[in-house]
Amino acid sequence: MGHPPDASVEELLSAARTATGDELRSLTYFTEEDVEQLYLRxxxxRTADLVGFAESERHGFHAQSLYADTQLGDYRFTVRVFENGYLTRVIANGHGIWVTTDSMEIDRFEELASALASILRSFDPA
Structure with missing residues (x-):
């Protein structure tokens, strides 16, 4: 596995740029065995620990099977929210991409997370 074909790299980068515009920070391809940064603004x-990130994002391969056949439907993607931006992970067909972006408009996710966190803070786990 390893590196996607050059045409696929351009297609992935073009799709990421179209969706995120100037907010695109990085684009990284990964499999169970390999990780390769395809783009960095x-x-x-280049101080990011790609191997550390890859170890975390590889859990998505396992999560796909854990979430299979739930009433929520098929797993589609993961968004991680950080102080200075977002990481979006997509896995399909045994390989994946994670994209990092600057902060963008995702007010609904932030409102949902804030509301749920407030509720969780209001009681002690038993």
């Missing part, structure tokens, strides 16, 4: 340093 020029104003960012």
């Amino acid at each position: 020029s104003d960012l340093s």
Whole structure:
């Protein structure tokens, strides 16, 4: 596995740029065995621990089977919210991509998370 074909790299990057515009920070391809950063915005340093990120995002391969056949339907993607931006992971057909972006408009997710966190803070887990 390893590296996607060059045409696929361009297609992935084009799709990410179309969806995120100037907010695109990075694009990283990964499999169960390999990880490769395909794009990093020029104003960012290459200090990210790709292997550490990959270890975390690889859990998505296992999660797909855990979530199979639930009433929620098929797993589609994961969004992780950070102080300075977002990470979106998509896995399909045994390989995946994660995209990091600057903060973008996702007010509904933030409102939902805030409301749920407030409720969770209001009681102690038994």
